[in-house]
Amino acid sequence: MKAVLEAAVTLLTVLVAVLMAVIIAIRISIRRRYRLERRYRPGAELGIAEYLAGLPRVPEAGGRSERAVLLAVALEALGDLRGSERERLAELIERLGYTAEAMAGLRARRRARRRQSAAILAAVAPASATHALTAALDDTDPIVRTACARTLAEVGGADAATAAIIAVAKRDIRAVPGAVAAVVLALGIAQPSALAPLIGADAPPEVRSIAIEVAGRLRLSEHAKLLRACLREQDEIAAGAASGLGMIGDVRSVDALMDLAGDDRRALPARAAAVAALGSIGAAPAVPLLDSLLGADWPLMAAAVRALCRLGDPGTAALRSAAASSRPEASAMAEAALEP
Amino acid sequence: MILYIWFVLGFFIAFVIVHTAVLLFAAVELRRYALRSNASNMRRTLRSPLAPLISVLVPAFNEASGIADTVRSLLALDYPELEVVVINDGSTDGTIEHLAEVFELHQVLRPTPPFLSHRPVRAVYAPRSQLRLLVIDKENGGKADSLNVGINFASYPLICTIDADSILEQDALAKAAAPFAEDPVRTVATGGMVRLANGCRVERGRVMDAHLPRSRFAMFQVVEYIRAFFGTRTGWSAMGALLIVSGAFGLFRRDIVIAAGGYRTDTVGEDAELVIRLHRTCLEAGRPYRIVYVADPVCWTEGPEEAKFLRRQRRRWHRGCLEVLIAHRRMLFNPRYRAVGLLALPSLLVFEVLGPLIELSGYAMCVVALLAGTINWSIFFLFLALALLYGLVLTLGSIALEDAASGRFPAWDDLGRVLLFALAENAGYRQLMHLWRLEGFWQLIRKGEWGAMERKGLSDPVPSAAAGQVKRG
Numbered sequence: 001m002k003a004v005l006e007a008a009v010t011l012l013t014v015l016v017a018v019l020m021a022v023i024i025a026i027r028i029s030i031r032r033r034y035r036l037e038r039r040y041r042p043g044a045e046l047g048i049a050e051y052l053a054g055l056p057r058v059p060e061a062g063g064r065s066e067r068a069v070l071l072a073v074a075l076e077a078l079g080d081l082r083g084s085e086r087e088r089l090a091e092l093i094e095r096l097g098y099t100a101e102a103m104a105g106l107r108a109r110r111r112a113r114r115r116q117s118a119a120i121l122a123a124v125a126p127a128s129a130t131h132a133l134t135a136a137l138d139d140t141d142p143i144v145r146t147a148c149a150r151t152l153a154e155v156g157g158a159d160a161a162t163a164a165i166i167a168v169a170k171r172d173i174r175a176v177p178g179a180v181a182a183v184v185l186a187l188g189i190a191q192p193s194a195l196a197p198l199i200g201a202d203a204p205p206e207v208r209s210i211a212i213e214v215a216g217r218l219r220l221s222e223h224a225k226l227l228r229a230c231l232r233e234q235d236e237i238a239a240g241a242a243s244g245l246g247m248i249g250d251v252r253s254v255d256a257l258m259d260l261a262g263d264d265r266r267a268l269p270a271r272a273a274a275v276a277a278l279g280s281i282g283a284a285p286a287v288p289l290l291d292s293l294l295g296a297d298w299p300l301m302a303a304a305v306r307a308l309c310r311l312g313d314p315g316t317a318a319l320r321s322a323a324a325s326s327r328p329e330a331s332a333m334a335e336a337a338l339e340p
Numbered sequence: 341m342i343l344y345i346w347f348v349l350g351f352f353i354a355f356v357i358v359h360t361a362v363l364l365f366a367a368v369e370l371r372r373y374a375l376r377s378n379a380s381n382m383r384r385t386l387r388s389p390l391a392p393l394i395s396v397l398v399p400a401f402n403e404a405s406g407i408a409d410t411v412r413s414l415l416a417l418d419y420p421e422l423e424v425v426v427i428n429d430g431s432t433d434g435t436i437e438h439l440a441e442v443f444e445l446h447q448v449l450r451p452t453p454p455f456l457s458h459r460p461v462r463a464v465y466a467p468r469s470q471l472r473l474l475v476i477d478k479e480n481g482g483k484a485d486s487l488n489v490g491i492n493f494a495s496y497p498l499i500c501t502i503d504a505d506s507i508l509e510q511d512a513l514a515k516a517a518a519p520f521a522e523d524p525v526r527t528v529a530t531g532g533m534v535r536l537a538n539g540c541r542v543e544r545g546r547v548m549d550a551h552l553p554r555s556r557f558a559m560f561q562v563v564e565y566i567r568a569f570f571g572t573r574t575g576w577s578a579m580g581a582l583l584i585v586s587g588a589f590g591l592f593r594r595d596i597v598i599a600a601g602g603y604r605t606d607t608v609g610e611d612a613e614l615v616i617r618l619h620r621t622c623l624e625a626g627r628p629y630r631i632v633y634v635a636d637p638v639c640w641t642e643g644p645e646e647a648k649f650l651r652r653q654r655r656r657w658h659r660g661c662l663e664v665l666i667a668h669r670r671m672l673f674n675p676r677y678r679a680v681g682l683l684a685l686p687s688l689l690v691f692e693v694l695g696p697l698i699e700l701s702g703y704a705m706c707v708v709a710l711l712a713g714t715i716n717w718s719i720f721f722l723f724l725a726l727a728l729l730y731g732l733v734l735t736l737g738s739i740a741l742e743d744a745a746s747g748r749f750p751a752w753d754d755l756g757r758v759l760l761f762a763l764a765e766n767a768g769y770r771q772l773m774h775l776w777r778l779e780g781f782w783q784l785i786r787k788g789e790w791g792a793m794e795r796k797g798l799s800d801p802v803p804s805a806a807a808g809q810v811k812r813g
Contacts, residue, residue: 023743
């Protein structure tokens with residue numbers, strides 16, 4: 001017993017010493033990083049700001065640490081910039097050789113290096129990297145694969161990008177949460193038409209629901225027909241499609257949305273989404289249906305009141321009559337909605 | 341007697357195995373998180389049209405002194421779209437009048453949605469400006485009741501619950517919401533890191549300068565928080581069995597919380613109870629889900645510095661643990677509830693609820709055994725050293741994880757202070773906490789006191805009658 005306890009105490013003492021050494025090493029590294037940041041960051045920020053302001057001077061970075069700080073500052077700025085300033089900064093990053101290093105880094109043996117390279121390329125999205133990115137879709141690491149697929153969605157051809165996304169969805173949907181959302185969103189922004197196969201019934205279900213949401217939020221009217229077809233499908237898909245059609249403002253979907261909103265066999269969230277969409281589209285023919293829903297369950301009633309508010313005079317008239325009605329909940333909600 | 345000592349030894353070995361495993365899981369999870377997350381990803385999420393909209397719920401009871409600063413700092417958070425819903429829980433210190441004056445509120449007609457039941461709402465106020473703020477005045481019913489009101493009135497699909505005196509860092513909401521943007525179907529709740537703001541310089545609802553507290557009790561709590569958040573919660577989250585999303589800062593999917601029945605008002609551990617009920621609801625429905633602890637979004641809160649308030653807090657926490665276990669006893673050791681039923685809840689029962697009793701009785705039994713000569717001094721001291729060293733390993737492991745994950749408090753003297761208190765907690769503090777927690781047993785039987793805490797206030801106080809008022813802790 002005593003020997004076992006002594007051995008355990010010795011083991012724990014060693015462990016305490018090791019942990020102390022680890023903590024000290026981490027702190028030394030943190031402090032070194034802070035020191036380098038303090039030393040190089042102001043210069044890097046100033047250099048990039050001047051470059052973006054149009055001054056001819058190109059920011060310079062001599063040593064490895066200085067280059068790393070300059071890249072970090074540039075990538076942070078890249079996240080905040082849009083339009084020509086973003087393009088100018090991306091061009092600077094390429095000019096300073098960072099993207100070439102990152103493309104070479106995608107073939108590195110160390111996983112951390114490959115991930116870092118993929119992240120740099122994902123942030124800069126250089127068109128020249130298409131070949132290297134396509135090759136990296138076969139990387140053993142799911143984070144590298146998904147980062148490359150996302151970048152390809154932004155810079156690659158539509159077919160290649162869509163194929164990459166479906167491959168990513170099949171392989172990495174569990175391994176990297178959010179991978180599919182990031183890739184589909186990038187595709188929706190860069191190549192909207194390429195979303196079509198992802199909205200169709202043949203796409204994997206997880207990809208499909210995200211693609212439907214992206215199409216709606218980005219207001220991609222070219223996909224309205226596909227979204228209309230989704231209204232007849234299961235409730236979760238139908239709800240997403242209805243919201244999307246509302247955001248797009250698709251007038252041709254009014255009848256289908258009214259069918260969904262009035263169908264009491266469908267789930268409440270799907271019906272409420274359809275009601276909200278009718279309001280967003282400004283569908284005056286839906287007023288009688290919305291009026292009839294003022295006696296329904298709360299989520300549907302609340303959505304109907306909000307929709308009526310957006311339908312101008314006919315909607316206001318319906319709300320006035322509901323406010324004067326004997327239905328207490330509908331009356332209270334309509335009164336609140338009519339409040340100036 | 342010797343049998344009991346063997347039992348305590350067995351308990352210790354089980355404790356070591358479970359807590360070491362949790363710490364290792366935490367290390368793996370934090371490394372995975374560090375590799376995946378970076379600043380540009382976070383910005384991308386923030387600017388993405390998929391960024392979820394959030395209603396921040398702030399239950400307030402006699403918070404006139406700091407509520408305006410809290411609301412201002414929440415409205416200024418770095419997040420694309422959020423609304424702040426303040427629920428005044430029958431305050432008697434002029435909280436509502438103060439808010440009305442600062443934000444130019446006027447009463448609005450707003451029918452009460454019927455999703456969750458709660459004490460009656462007296463009035464709803466909104467600002468005359470375009471600020472996304474809603475203030476609900478209701479009859480006093482406690483924090484859980486207030487949160488249920490907030491959930492009913494929230495306009496957005498995600499709700500963030502915080503305490504009225506909590507301070508969120510600028511990017512905390514974005515970081516905590518990232519899992520919802522990344523995995524909108526499965527993520528149902530996320531929790532962030534809670535740190536003690538005692539000792540920090542706070543101005544107008546923002547932490548301007550972070551320091552370790554001077555108070556001894558607060559320092560001991562800093563050590564506990566480091567262990568709890570970096571060691572324990574990250575580890576359980578990695579196993580898919582996170583039981584607690586702190587009431588001081590948590591994000592939830594509103595529809596799932598409503599489906600689960602909202603907060604229970606008959607328990608003092610309403611935050612843990614809700615999380616366990618979310619696990620239960622999702623697992624029983626066969627719904628794939630994630631409840632995630634994210635290590636770097638930070639919420640600052642004030643911890644009790646005086647013994648009497650700390651004692652109330654610990655009694656209340658322990659009572660809360662017991663109530664949760666009683667309410668969800670069917671989940672214990674039930675394979676249907678996977679890691680939650682088979683690992684996390686049994687661990688809560690054995691180490692958190694029964695642990696203080698076993699440890700304190702173990703001390704007493706060891707003394708008796710020593711006096712009776714059943715065990716000798718060298719064994720006693722070796723065992724004591726083992727317990728102290730293992731406690732230190734857990735603390736150091738958590739500090740190493742914290743340093744690697746966040747890199748806060750990098751000053752050497754801060755490290756020295758934390759280590760000093762990590763060692764010193766074994767010489768009285770730990771035992772005192774166990775004693776106070778045992779009082780929670782007694783409280784559960786009596787079902788009496790809620791547990792009040794006098795807050796000093798983190799920000800420069802607004803001169804008002806509220807200064808020095810007692811609020812629920």
